[in-house]
Amino acid sequence: MSKLSNLSLFCTLFSLIIFVASCDRNPDNIDIDDISALPETVEHPASNPFSVEKQELGRVLFYDPILSGAKDVSCATCHHPDFAYGDGRDLSSGVGGLGIGPSRSNGEIVKRNSPTLINTAFNGMEEDGDYDPESAPMFWDNRSDGLEEQAIEPILSSEEMRGDGIAEEAIVDTVLERLASIPAYRALFADAFGSETITETRLAQALATFQRGIISNNSRFDQYMRGNLDALNNQELQGMNAFIRVGCSECHSGAMFSDFEFHTLSVPDHPFVDDSGATENFDFRTPTLRNVALTAPYMHNGAFDDLEDVLEFYDDISGNNGDSQNGQVADNEIDEEARELNLNGRQINDIIVFLEALTDEGFDKAIPSSVPSGLEVGGNIN
Ligand code: HEC
Ligand code: HEC
Known part of the structure; x- marks a missing residue:
């Protein structure tokens, strides 16, 4: 072979490689390392190992309004399985309220949207799958470390559970004295912890163990990632492709679809609430997108009713003509990764279809038929 034909063979091969590399419409060619399936099992902290007795004690505590000042609100008032362990409201409604979900009335308004508790066991998970249940970040501003530390906060909050009394x-x-005065609770604590003593730590540990069992890790996306290539249809694959390509997975990354970091997006303020976010920059933690089809309305203040509105918002803040949607945030204060998103109508539709494939309704929905205090299960929610 002459030198010339060697060179032309090289050129042909080289352009073929470039062509293949740029011919990336095929979902099979995209780099999906940013997102992944959830693990099939959950880790519990060494200081609070799992037991069925502890989980079931946690379940009745979760539904028992005895944990609230006026015995009217339970954790389930705002985190109910019928609302995917959120409450379906823009802002939560606590002390003094009646009913559940969007139709609940007269309660003290909490300044933020109730996040789903499904999969909070995995909060803080990094892209490589590492996480530490002991310090898992909690709340829209990550202000609590771990489900144990978080569990007491709602009991202290005057709007959520404590009231003014x-x-x-x-x-x-x-609350501890009330629990200790009920023989059935003393027996349940003895089963779970080896003695009847009821302490703040044990209360928190039981609530945390119950919540760590609320897992949903078998969405069609998980099935696809574990090797069942038929689990997602073509449009869902195009949506997954677009989700990564346009840059959603820069922040909604890993198995939880969250980097658990703060970002400023310029979500419009709620008319009742002034909330400048985690670091006073109108920044909030990236929420998980798992089961997102079940957890409307969206954002820290429920600003958007459906996924179309969320995607339109991203379209409005990004690209060459991107504008802030919050009068207190300048255009150039919006996180760069959000400004760089560049969406077209087709991608928006495909991404929404993909997000709907992140649903797995197989989470623990069991509601106790009664609670040891004899109060109404869940509080004044009926
Ligand atoms: C009145 C409504 C209300 C009640 C009652 C309530 N919560 Fe919440 N919960 C919320 C809201 C709102 C947030 C988000 C607050 C924030 O981020 O500042 C939240 C956040 C959480 C989180 C953090 C989830 C995450 O991914 O960051 C956990 C866990 C949680 N609640 C568990 C509980 C438990 C356990 C109880 C009962 C002891 C409870 N909640 C009672 C409304 C409520
Ligand atoms: C710069 C990081 C970043 C990028 C890029 C990003 N998001 Fe978000 N996303 C967030 C943060 C932070 C929030 C919460 C904002 C708030 O509540 O104020 C959020 C909220 C959401 C929500 C609401 C979830 C809920 O439970 O309330 C959805 C849905 C969503 N994003 C989808 C997407 C899609 C789709 C893309 C790509 C088009 C995308 N995000 C790109 C950081 C990002």
Whole structure:
């Protein structure tokens, strides 16, 4: 072979490689390392190992309004399985309210949207799958470390559970005394912890163990990632492709579809609430997108009713003509990764279809038929 034909063979091969590399419409060619399936099992912290007794004690505590000042609100008031362990409201409604979900009335308004508790066991998971259940970040501003630490916060909050009748310094002791006065609770704590003593730590550990069992890790997306290539249809694959290509997975990354970092997007303010976010920059933690089709309305304040509105918002803030949607955030204060998203109508539709494939309704939905206090299961929610 002459040198010339060697060179032309090289050129042909080289352009073929470039062509193949740029011919990336095929979902099979995209780099899907940014997102992944959830693990099939959950880790519990060494300081709070799993037991069925502890989980079931946690379940009745979760539904028992005895944990609230006026015995009217339980955790399930705002985190109910019928609403995918959120409450379907823009802002949550706590003390003094009646009913559940969007039709609940007269409750104290909490300044943020109730996030789903499904898969919070995996909060903080990194792209490589590492996570530490002991320090898993909680809340829209990551202000609590781990489900154990988080569990006492709603009991202290005057809007969520405490009310005005009992001081913040006194409420936990009041709740512990109430529990200790009920023989059935003493027996359940003995089964779970080896003795009847009811402490703040044990209360938090039981609630955390119950919540760590609320898992949903078998969406069609998970099945696809574990090797069942038929689990997602063509449009869903195009949507997955677009989700990664346009840059959604820069922030909604890993198996939880969250980097658990703060970002400023310029979500419009809620008319009732002034909320400048985690670091006063109108920044909030990236939420998980798992089961997102079940958890409307969206954002830290429920600003958007459906996924179309969320995607339109991203379209409005990004690209060459991107504008802030919040009067208190300048265009150039919006996170660069959000400004760089560049969406077209087709991609928006495909991404929504893909997000719907992140649903797995197989999470624990069991509601106890009664709670040891004899109060109404879930509080005043019926
Ligand atoms: C009145 C409504 C209400 C009640 C009652 C309530 N919560 Fe919440 N919960 C919320 C809201 C709103 C947030 C988000 C607050 C924030 O981020 O500042 C939240 C956040 C959480 C989170 C963080 C989830 C995450 O991914 O960051 C957990 C866990 C949680 N609640 C568990 C509980 C438990 C356990 C109880 C009962 C002891 C409870 N909640 C009672 C409304 C409520
Ligand atoms: C710069 C990081 C970033 C990028 C890029 C990004 N998001 Fe988000 N996403 C967030 C943050 C932060 C929030 C919460 C904002 C708030 O509540 O104020 C959010 C909220 C959401 C929600 C609402 C979820 C809920 O439960 O309330 C959806 C849905 C969503 N994003 C989808 C997407 C899609 C689709 C893309 C790509 C088009 C995308 N995101 C790109 C950071 C990002």
